[in-house]
Amino acid sequence: MDKILIHGGRPLSGSIKISGSKNSALPILAATLLTREPCILHRVPDLSDTHYMLQILMHLGAQVERASGTVTVNAEKIESIAPYEVVRKMRASVCVLGPLLGRCKEATVSLPGGCVIGDRPIDLHLKGFEALGAAIRVEGGNVKVFAPKLTGAIINLTGKFGPTVLGTDNVMMAAVLAEGITVIEGAATEPEVVDLADFLNKMGAKIEGAGTRRLIIEGVKELHGAEHDIIPDRIEAGTFLVAGAIAGKGVTIKRVVREHVSSVTDALIACGYQIQWAENSITVSPNGAVKPLEIATEPYPGFPTDMQAQMCALLSTTEGISVITENIFPQRYMHVAELKRMGAHVQLEGSTAVIQGVERLFGAPVMASDLRASAALVLAGLKAEGRTEVSRVYHIDRGYEHLDEKLSELGAHIERVKA
Numbered sequence: 232m233d234k235i236l237i238h239g240g241r242p243l244s245g246s247i248k249i250s251g252s253k254n255s256a257l258p259i260l261a262a263t264l265l266t267r268e269p270c271i272l273h274r275v276p277d278l279s280d281t282h283y284m285l286q287i288l289m290h291l292g293a294q295v296e297r298a299s300g301t302v303t304v305n306a307e308k309i310e311s312i313a314p315y316e317v318v319r320k321m322r323a324s325v326c327v328l329g330p331l332l333g334r335c336k337e338a339t340v341s342l343p344g345g346c347v348i349g350d351r352p353i354d355l356h357l358k359g360f361e362a363l364g365a366a367i368r369v370e371g372g373n374v375k376v377f378a379p380k381l382t383g384a385i386i387n388l389t390g391k392f393g394p395t396v397l398g399t400d401n402v403m404m405a406a407v408l409a410e411g412i413t414v415i416e417g418a419a420t421e422p423e424v425v426d427l428a429d430f431l432n433k434m435g436a437k438i439e440g441a442g443t444r445r446l447i448i449e450g451v452k453e454l455h456g457a458e459h460d461i462i463p464d465r466i467e468a469g470t471f472l473v474a475g476a477i478a479g480k481g482v483t484i485k486r487v488v489r490e491h492v493s494s495v496t497d498a499l500i501a502c503g504y505q506i507q508w509a510e511n512s513i514t515v516s517p518n519g520a521v522k523p524l525e526i527a528t529e530p531y532p533g534f535p536t537d538m539q540a541q542m543c544a545l546l547s548t549t550e551g552i553s554v555i556t557e558n559i560f561p562q563r564y565m566h567v568a569e570l571k572r573m574g575a576h577v578q579l580e581g582s583t584a585v586i587q588g589v590e591r592l593f594g595a596p597v598m599a600s601d602l603r604a605s606a607a608l609v610l611a612g613l614k615a616e617g618r619t620e621v622s623r624v625y626h627i628d629r630g631y632e633h634l635d636e637k638l639s640e641l642g643a644h645i646e647r648v649k650a
């Protein structure tokens with residue numbers, strides 16, 4: 232397993248280009264199952280997770296071609312059983328359920344395991360499918376959904392932790408081929424949900440209200456092929472903005488949608504960093520004294536849970552007492568134990584982390600656990616004195632396209648070691 236070595240203390244500067252969004256590409260790749268015609272997707276990031284999704288599509292019978300960032304999928308002939316050996320590798324595989332139910336009126340996918348950020352239920356996905364007329368059967372570690380036909384319904388997808396992103400995606404992808412009108416109340420409003428709705432509408436779907444809590448979907452008989460550019464990855468963008476804050480003297484990120492990262496830029500401004508916007512880029516620079524922060528993760532447009540670990544790394548070296556509350560995945564603190572091994576002072580109290588900023592962090596061998604926790608350890612290593620060795624970097628490769636290479640372009644002393 233590869234490792235990433237970081238020699239901290241080198242100031243970052245310069246600019247990097249943000250890749251296409253992982254969390255947009257995954258459901259959009261799944262959505263290509265909804266048509267017999269070819270779909271062409273541009274700016275699909277080269278990640279383990281997108282690789283797994285392409286494997287699933289091929290296992291289902293789709294023809295897949297990839298030429299650098301462009302992927303062509305032809306799902307003319309498909310079956311409806313997603314194989315365990317591929318699905319088990321990625322929880323987001325669950326988002327093939329909706330398109331398979333919409334297209335084939337049945338689907339069998341192995342149940343998503345939990346993962347290190349806690350239990351990952353799909354009860355809301357299944358509630359939406361049942362409302363559309365599907366029967367659900369859970370057996371042998373698989374979930375099977377089937378319906379003689381799908382009929383539009385009024386569905387509320389709000390759960391105890393708020394809206395569900397992939398649940399909204401899944402139900403929307405089934406509803407586009409249902410008979411009649413479906414209204415999804417309590418829909419997720421993340422930019423990735425909007426990007427999926429835009430793609431589905433290009434395929435001939437009739438979806439209104441994307442980006443609001445209320446989606447109105449008029450079912451159609453069938454969908455046709457379409458071509459689409461995946462939006463930039465706002466979490467990668469946020470991660471590099473935090474890198475620029477923790478160790479930069481002027482870092483610019485290009486190909487970013489300003490409003491998609493406004494909660495992150497607001498947080499960095501509140502901490503005392505300077506943010507400058509240009510046409511299609513954002514620059515973060517130090518701007519004198521920095522201040523501690525109290526912040527809570529919320530559904531979009533609030534501060535994203537996927538940026539919580541990265542913020543924890545930054546606030547670990549920000550003088551004063553900061554408080555982070557994790558409202559989406561309350562156990563999402565795998566990074567804390569490792570940050571403490573680097574000298575951070577973080578006290579966990581339920582879903583809240585109380586952070587006493589320290590003068591300096593010290594490089595150490597640390598272990599990646601989940602995608603964003605791993606990124607947080609790399610960010611801490613940029614700041615820490617000495618050498619940090621991050622093992623199990625396959626977690627990083629799931630969701631960041633060439634993270635070490637991009638940080639190296641910004642001047643970081645970072646290298647990937649084949650273990």
Ligand code: EPZ
Binds near residue numbers: 350351392395536
């Ligand atoms: C998506 O996961 C993202 N993944 C996650 O990003 C992100 O953290 C999450 O949304 C929240 O923004 C992809 O888009 C591939 P949810 P998703 O359903 O859709 C609970 C990353 O690092 N819930 O919005 O699976 C759930 O337990 C990943 O890129 C139910 O209770 O998350 C959580 O507490 C990590 N029942 C909350 O809702 C359900 O049926 C939000 O989960 C579904 C979810």
